[in-house]
Amino acid sequence: MTNGTDKNYKLNKNTACGVYKTFFERAMSAVFITDGFFNVSEANPAAEKLLGYAPEELCSMKLNEIIHQQDAGLCAPLAGNSFAGESSRCTARLIKKDKTAVTAEICFKKIPGGSFIVSADVSKTNKTDDRPDKNNIIEYTMHATLDALPLWIAYGDISGNYHFANKYYSTTFNLPVENIIGHNFKEIFPPALYKKHKLLYDECIKTCRSVIFEDEAVFENGRIAHAYGLYTPLFTEDKKVYGVSVASFDITAKKKLEFQIQKAFEEIKESEEKYRTLVENSICGIGIKDGDKIIYANKTLMKMFGYDDYKEFSSKKTTDYQTPESQKKVKEWMNKKLNAEEAPDKIEVDIIHKSGKIITVILNSADIKIDGKTYTQSAFVDITERKKLKEALKEWTLRYEYIVEASGQIAYDYDLTSGDVSWGTTPEKLLGYKSKEIDSTIETWAGLLHPQDREKSVKKLNEAEGVMLDDEYRLRHKDGHYVWIRDRGIFLRDESGRALRQIGVLQDISVLKNAEIELISALQQAEAASKAKSAFLANISHEIRTPMNGIIGFTNLLSSSGLNERQKEFNSIIKASCMHLMRLVDDLLDFSDIEAKKLKLENVPFNMQYALISSIEIVSEYYKAKNLELEKFVDERINYLVIGDQLRFKQIVINLLTNAIKYTSKGKIGIKIMQASLKENVSNIIIEVYDTGIGIPREKIGEIFEMFHQLGDSSTSRHGGSGIGLSIVKGLIEIMGGTIKVKSEPEKGSRFIVELPLKIVHNKN
Numbered sequence: 162m163t164n165g166t167d168k169n170y171k172l173n174k175n176t177a178c179g180v181y182k183t184f185f186e187r188a189m190s191a192v193f194i195t196d197g198f199f200n201v202s203e204a205n206p207a208a209e210k211l212l213g214y215a216p217e218e219l220c221s222m223k224l225n226e227i228i229h230q231q232d233a234g235l236c237a238p239l240a241g242n243s244f245a246g247e248s249s250r251c252t253a254r255l256i257k258k259d260k261t262a263v264t265a266e267i268c269f270k271k272i273p274g275g276s277f278i279v280s281a282d283v284s285k286t287n288k289t290d291d292r293p294d295k296n297n298i299i300e301y302t303m304h305a306t307l308d309a310l311p312l313w314i315a316y317g318d319i320s321g322n323y324h325f326a327n328k329y330y331s332t333t334f335n336l337p338v339e340n341i342i343g344h345n346f347k348e349i350f351p352p353a354l355y356k357k358h359k360l361l362y363d364e365c366i367k368t369c370r371s372v373i374f375e376d377e378a379v380f381e382n383g384r385i386a387h388a389y390g391l392y393t394p395l396f397t398e399d400k401k402v403y404g405v406s407v408a409s410f411d412i413t414a415k416k417k418l419e420f421q422i423q424k425a426f427e428e429i430k431e432s433e434e435k436y437r438t439l440v441e442n443s444i445c446g447i448g449i450k451d452g453d454k455i456i457y458a459n460k461t462l463m464k465m466f467g468y469d470d471y472k473e474f475s476s477k478k479t480t481d482y483q484t485p486e487s488q489k490k491v492k493e494w495m496n497k498k499l500n501a502e503e504a505p506d507k508i509e510v511d512i513i514h515k516s517g518k519i520i521t522v523i524l525n526s527a528d529i530k531i532d533g534k535t536y537t538q539s540a541f542v543d544i545t546e547r548k549k550l551k552e553a554l555k556e557w558t559l560r561y562e563y564i565v566e567a568s569g570q571i572a573y574d575y576d577l578t579s580g581d582v583s584w585g586t587t588p589e590k591l592l593g594y595k596s597k598e599i600d601s602t603i604e605t606w607a608g609l610l611h612p613q614d615r616e617k618s619v620k621k622l623n624e625a626e627g628v629m630l631d632d633e634y635r636l637r638h639k640d641g642h643y644v645w646i647r648d649r650g651i652f653l654r655d656e657s658g659r660a661l662r663q664i665g666v667l668q669d670i671s672v673l674k675n676a677e678i679e680l681i682s683a684l685q686q687a688e689a690a691s692k693a694k695s696a697f698l699a700n701i702s703h704e705i706r707t708p709m710n711g712i713i714g715f716t717n718l719l720s721s722s723g724l725n726e727r728q729k730e731f732n733s734i735i736k737a738s739c740m741h742l743m744r745l746v747d748d749l750l751d752f753s754d755i756e757a758k759k760l761k762l763e764n765v766p767f768n769m770q771y772a773l774i775s776s777i778e779i780v781s782e783y784y785k786a787k788n789l790e791l792e793k794f795v796d797e798r799i800n801y802l803v804i805g806d807q808l809r810f811k812q813i814v815i816n817l818l819t820n821a822i823k824y825t826s827k828g829k830i831g832i833k834i835m836q837a838s839l840k841e842n843v844s845n846i847i848i849e850v851y852d853t854g855i856g857i858p859r860e861k862i863g864e865i866f867e868m869f870h871q872l873g874d875s876s877t878s879r880h881g882g883s884g885i886g887l888s889i890v891k892g893l894i895e896i897m898g899g900t901i902k903v904k905s906e907p908e909k910g911s912r913f914i915v916e917l918p919l920k921i922v923h924n925k926n
């Protein structure tokens with residue numbers, strides 16, 4: 162310690178020999194003693210002076226911190242490279258405490274025990290200050306430039322150990338430069354990438370030529386990078402490869418762009434494909450023309466015109482396909498569109514098919530621009546068949562209209578959606594209007610309706626949407642009078658069932674309707690007359706009954722007033738005639754009540770057997786007087802009471818028995834009462850009254866139940882009837898819900914069969 166320094170330089174036992182110590186302390190060069198891992202254990206004053214660190218600071222540092230990171234690779238021992246001999250020299254920058262650099266020739270000398278003596282001589286590098294020399298300026302500038310470049314730039318020795326890596330490189334690998342320099346790229350690259358690049362690296366060294374590569378790498382931080390670069394061999398002065406440099410572009414953005422362009426291109430292609438398919442398979446014929454030259458036609462269009470081969474089809478001009486009239490029509494239409502005049506969207510055009518036949522199409526054209534040039538795009542729909550059908554339909558429609566017209570009706574077609582009404586071609590026949598004189602609307606129809614019919618008929622039409630309409634109303638004729646109409650129409654519906662149209666016929670029913678009105682009025686008059694007649698009958702019967710009762714009363718008085726035989730006989734004739742007259746009056750009253758539906762029946766339980774016996778009793782004197790035999794039969798199942806009007810029941814039986822006696826001169830009469838069925842407390846009773854009398858001719862049977870009807874032969878009038886009894890019997894039976902039939906044969910007899918449904922009550926006796 163010559164300069165009396167009190168700085169305490171730690172001296173290793175191994176090095177603490179005086180000579181070396183003096184040499185160590187006085188050396189002009191900076192000297193460091195490090196262990197095998199380049200941890201500084203001692204540093205001399207020249208080192209302190211050169212770098213500006215305190216000795217204790219230096220002793221806690223690593224040599225890596227003192228030698229510039231980017232130059233560390235140049236120092237073989239630091240880079241882990243073996244070196245020949247005992248020492249290794251290199252030129253490298255040292256970093257001072259103030260962060261400036263100084264270039265020095267550095268010598269590494271291995272000493273026993275694995276330690277190193279590292280000396281740094283700045284004089285050898287012609288450097289007297291800490292500014293870099295000319296070479297270093299280039300190197301600095303170069304390194305700074307390389308750091309600034311957005312390229313991956315590095316170089317390494319032939320084993321693949323890095324000696325330099327620029328900032329872009331270290332940022333990509335997410336590693337500080339010092340963690341790259343001195344390391345092998347095997348440690349840094351993802352395994353698959355390393356495998357590929359090791360081959361490229363070796364190829365570059367082996368062939369002494371640049372090797373180009375392009376690849377994609379996924380880094381630990383998830384970044385995906387695309388690189389395009391080249392490995393270039395580095396040569397020593399004697400043309401030996403000592404290392405490899407790599408410069409690689411980051412083409413990630415470019416790749417991304419390329420990918421997007423590719424995707425967009427594919428999408429365009431796909432959509433173009435889609436539209437192409439759509440156009441090609443369209444049911445419309447589609448074509449594009451330039452002037453009258455065809456430049457595109459889909460298959461449908463070619464097929465429509467009769468062609469398979471596009472070349473053949475497009476070799477003709479568009480006008481060649483049109484009939485002369487259509488050429489003119491299309492030209493005029495196009496001109497109108499060109500001059501922005503009013504023109505229809507589409508027109509009907511006649512086309513000459515390849516076969517020579519004429520087809521009709523609907524043509525619709527529009528301008529399209531392709532690459533700035535204007536073309537005409539046209540769509541064609543073949544309507545030949547449709548047109549034919551339409552014409553056939555028109556013909557049929559006319560035919561039907563003639564049929565309808567011939568039947569004196571008019572046909573109509575009412576469109577429910579638009580409210581339009583087509584009156585056919587012959588409304589004049591019915592309403593006096595010519596087709597063009599009458600508005601084709603439902604409002605017109607409603608306006609022509611008779612005011613008394615309007616509300617009802619409009620309502621009926623609206624409500625009839627679901628069913629067939631059948632209505633009668635009056636429509637005003639052109640000359641002002643009203644015509645009675647019968648309107649019958651059916652509704653046509655869409656798939657959902659909604660009524661769209663009503664098709665029907667209107668028929669003039671004025672004659673029928675007027676006859677009907679007259680008939681109704683006649684009926685009403687007849688009814689009124691009948692009522693008056695009934696009232697008259699009722700009144701007159703009552704008026705006759707009163708004096709009759711008086712006469713009968715006096716015949717009774719007279720009979721006990723000591724009359725002689727002849728007077729008695731006269732008196733009893735008077736009484737019998739009066740009784741007969743009374744019965745007739747009673748019958749008339751009954752008949753009048755039945756006809757006026759005024760007759761009321763009783764509903765009480767009675768015994769039919771008793772009713773029968775009492776009825777027979779009433780007529781017994783009569784049949785006995787004629788020497789007739791009487792047969793009587795009652796079904797034994799009838800052990801119940803029936804509910805009904807006993808008196809009217811007896812009236813029926815007596816009437817039928819009286820007739821049987823009346824019209825039978827010899828033989829027998831009979832009555833049978835039977836049960837035809839018994840169900841749910843209703844018994845169907847059959848009453849048969851028969852005789853062996855004069856009978857009724859077959860053709861007259863239908864007439865005997867009519868009022869005041871007597872068979873016009875002398876035999877019946879001989880028996881003295883009034884012709885009212887059977888009509889009363891029939892009327893009563895019908896009120897009771899029953900029927901009466903007759904079977905008869907002249908000269909053999911008659912059989913009257915009555916069927917009555919009667920409710921029953923079980924007879925407890």
Ligand code: ADP
Nearest residue numbers: 820821824865871872877882883884885886887
């Ligand atoms: P009338 O009082 O004339 O008997 P009815 O109305 O009882 O009136 O009968 C109508 C007609 O039916 C009779 O005039 C007679 O010609 C015929 N007629 C009714 N019952 C018999 C019968 N049992 N046999 C033959 N003819 C009969």
